[in-house]
Amino acid sequence: MTNKMAEYDFRTLSPPDFELLVQDLLQVELGIRLEGFKSGPDGGVDLRYSKAFDNDIVVQCKRYIGNQYRTLKLNLEKKELPKVLKLNPKRYVVATSVPLTIGQKDELVSLLRPYCKKRSDILGAEDLNRILRENPKVERSHFKLWLTSTEVLQRLLKHGIFTRSMIELEEIRRRISIFVPTESVKRASKTLDENGVCLLSGIPGVGKTTTAEILVAQLVEQGWECVVVSSDIEEAFEAFREKEKQVFIYDDFLGQTDLNPRLGKNEDQRLLQMMGVCKRKPKLKRLILTTREHVLDQGLREHEKLKRANLNPSQCVVALEDLTESTRAKILCNHLFFFGVNQKTRKKLVESGAARRVIDHANYSPRVTETMCELYVDERITPAAFGRRFIQLLDNPGDIWREPFENQIGGDARVILKLFALHESDQRLSDLSLCFSDYQIAAGCDLGQLDRRFKRAIGELENMFIRLAEQRAFTYVKFHNPAVKDFLKQVLTEEPQFLQAVAQRVSVYSVVLSAYEILIRTASFKPEPSEVRFAIERTLNTPELRFFEVSEGCFPWTVSPPQRLNDWIRVLSTLNASAITDEVMLIVDRCLTEWDNPVKDVSMLANKFYEWATKKKSSVTQPIEPLVDRLLNHCNCLEDLRYVSELTSSADRSKTLHKKVEQKFYDQSIAWVNDEIESSELAEHADDVINEYEITASVLGVDEAPLTEERSRVSEMYEEVEDAEDSAEPLSGLDTEKSEADDILDSLRY
Structure with a gap:
């Protein structure tokens, strides 16, 4: 739960959000129901309490960032006081996010007398925080506040x-x-x-x-x-x-x-x-x-x-x-407000009709909206140009990046971006440098100049297309905005020559595989069989780490050689050239002879290999029996057995090898089940292990009876953990006021 002593400055609330908060707080504080009104020119009334048609209580909400008392006082004196005189309310209340001293409150009461009757009619940040502490339900309902x-x-x-x-x-x-x-x-x-x-x-x-x-x-x-x-x-x-x-x-x-x-x-x-x-x-x-x-x-x-x-x-x-119309409008308003788009630009966006065209656009998304607001901050776009650029971005989302990509960075920087876009995840800067070197050295570039060229290109890209982050004594690369990668994927489909060069030169597995994938999907691609074989052999065992940011730093992981081959077969399976098929099958054949582990990866690869060979009507040279024997020797769990079983079912029509799998099950399965149960830290895991035994027995077509005794023993070993009596508190504060999108957009003008 939230800290009851929390002090808020309300800067994370937009003016409409702040007004809703004040409405909820004053309703519990005063014990009355206050009227709220749509956004726009308020005539001096943000909230109102009225028994008939009189203005019994009028509330004005003023949200500022920081201690802006002078701005608050000037606004009340020059703009609001003339409206108050015209409204002539019985009581006038000001609620503001500005912290106020006793002297400042007295000064505002004197300014607004007789409508403000006492000091408590002026509520500063400290008063709103007090009411929040006394009413935690209100605090909980405004999740942007406490979160x-x-x-x-x-x-x-x-x-x-x-x-x-x-x-x-x-x-x-x-x-x-x-x-x-x-x-x-x-x-x-x-x-x-x-x-x-x-x-x-x-x-x-x-x-x-x-x-x-x-x-x-x-x-x-x-x-x-x-x-x-x-x-x-x-x-x-x-x-x-x-x-x-x-x-x-x-x-x-x-x-x-x-x-x-x-x-x-x-x-x-x-x-x-x-x-x-x-x-x-x-x-x-x-x-x-x-x-x-x-x-x-x-x-x-x-x-x-x-x-x-x-x-x-x-x-x-x-x-x-x-994203309904009103939701799109709220997203747009929030982005414009919190990214600091000025009032003149917001007003122009509404009055030109661009705001309505934005939220109605077929390509509207929160990501595009964020991208446009970031560009406003970075490039200081004029009010007249902002709406036009916004619509252009929605019409062609990639165009916003195409101009700087083609005209504001050099050739080396463009190569680095495209190589990075082919990679699966964030990447170490040093690994990206090696990828760049692979590409350029094969093109005949001077090795001695590459390091300098790479550093200069990274300098061009940083803070425009990419961000660099330091973790655990190394530097890794991230895209500055996810939309950059989306744009570069489109660029790659337009450049088959670049992709073919990558496929021939680079040794990073995921980059080369991605290049082949795009080529096969988008181009009439007819690679030479020797090129395919060379690409696979070049990437099969090369070290490659991928990085995903976590709280402790970056977690590295890699893909095993069997899984790499499995991916290669999947990507190349749509190519019909028999010569390519033969080349790939030779690599698979050799690898299956050399590899011992892991059981799952090798079994899945072998299974796909035999399915592929049958589909391509090619002869299979790899003897299945030695492979199955070797895999069975390395099986150490029920799942391993199932994978080997799938392999024997597809490749061994005589069923002789399948009997070896059954025998392994009879010899080892009970021991495996006992080991799993005894080493488990989860009570529920015992049932999972037994269920897995039953699934495996069903797949193999063998008797489940030997496990009956084990099930009884397991039920005695574990007591089911009782469900917690206290149910989780339901999410609250996520329902938003429904209002017309035009009203929300109209608020941008003020």
């Missing part, structure tokens, strides 16, 4: 909730301030409460990550511990405490593109186990996942277990359809 207090933000940062893309408290405050709750937030909250698991999916830039962060932040304030999973669901199990309220957030859990799904070995099974725990105990454990819609589709194709799990009850799509 952006320094104490709360520091607690959220300690949990690592916002550290993926934000570092400073002021940046986080602005991010929360511009957030406008949508129907997707309500759906996600309900899904999480009822199901314990919420999978947020949607197109890039629609607000999935921010929605997840807001939900988690509110749970943290209700006493939940947050665990941020950065690279593998195993991090959640390591942090798992059975009787504590914990919410786990796993952003982009399948990666940011559909080229290289992020889930590592056995992670799909472990992820399903964690989902099972959260579904059974939503009062104690909750899991929030986010992913892009097209990446989810690819992930379900790549991970059979996820596909079979039926994620529909947990899925909540964050859709553009949730």
Whole structure:
């Protein structure tokens, strides 16, 4: 819960937000119901209490940043006092975010007498904070207020909730301030409460990550511990405490593109186990996942277990359809206000009709709005040009980056950007430098000059296209804005010659694979078989680390050689050239002979290899029996057996090898089950292990009877943890006042 002694300066509330807060506070303070009015010229009335048609009580709300008493007094004297004289209210109340001394209050009462009758008719920041402390329900209902207090933000940062893309408290405050709750937030909250698991999916830039962060932040304030999973669901199990309220957030859990799904070995099974725990105990454990819609589709194709799990009850799509006209208008207003777009520019945007065209535009999204506001701050766009540039950006989102990309940076900088865009994740600066060197050296460039050229190009790109961050004694690269990468993906589809050069020169696996993927999708691509073989061999074992920012720094991870080959087969499978097929099969054949581990990766690769060979009507040279024997020797869990079983089912029609798999099951399965149960820290995991045994027995077609005794023993070993009696406090304060979009836009003029 929030700190009852918190002192707010109200800077994270827009003027309409501040007015709503004052309305709620004065209604409980005075015990009356106050009328509110739409945004726009108020004639001196922000809030009003009237028994008939008289102005019994008129309230004026003045929101400023910091101690601006002189500005407040001047505004009341020159602008508001003439309106008060005309209104002639029985009582006039001023509520302001400015801190006030006793002398300052007396001065304002004297200025506004007889309408302000006593000192209590002037409410400064300290008075509003007092009423908030006395009325915690009001405080809770205005989540932007308490969520952006320094104490709360520091607690959220300690949990690592916002550290993926934000570092400073002021940046986080602005991010929360511009957030406008949508129907997707309500759906996600309900899904999480009822199901314990919420999978947020949607197109890039629609607000999935921010929605997840807001939900988690509110749970943290209700006493939940947050665990941020950065690279593998195993991090959640390591942090798992059975009787504590914990919410786990796993952003982009399948990666940011559909080229290289992020889930590592056995992670799909472990992820399903964690989902099972959260579904059974939503009062104690909750899991929030986010992913892009097209990446989810690819992930379900790549991970059979996820596909079979039926994620529909947990899925909540964050859709553009949730952005109603009024919501779009509020998002626009918040961005303009908190990014510091001046009143003259805001007024011009409305009066020219550009504001209405913006929120009605088919390409409208919060990301585009943020990009435009950032450009306003960076480039100091004139009021007349702002609306035109905004519409141009929406018409062609990439154009805002095309001009600086083509005319404001040099050739080396453009090459670096395109290489970085082909990479899966954030990248170490040193690794990007090596990638650049690969590309340029193969083109005949002087090695001695490359380091200087690279540093100069990075200087051109920094703060315009990329950001550099220091963590754990190294520097890594991030895109300054996600829209930059979206733009560069479009650029890459227009440059097949560059992609072909990358495919021939660079040794970074994900970059070369991404180049092939785009070429195959967008061009009439007919590579030489020897080029394909060389590209695969060049990238199969090269070191490559990918980095995802977490609270402790950057977490590195890599992709195993079998998984790389598996990805290569998937990407190349649409090519029909028999010569390429033969080249790839020779590499696969040799690798399967040389590799011993891991069982899952090799089995999946071998299975795809045999399926591919059958589809291409090619002869298979790899003897299956030695491979199966070697894999069985390395099996150490039930899942390994299932993968080998799938391999033997597709490649061994005589079923002789399948019997070896069955025998391994009879010899080892009970021991494996006992080891898993005894080493488990989760009570629920025992049932999961037994269920896995039954699934494996069913897949292999063997008798489940030997486990009957084990099930009885397990039930005695574990006592089910009782569900917590106290239910989680429901999300509050997310409902927004419904008003017409035109009224909201009209407020930009004042």
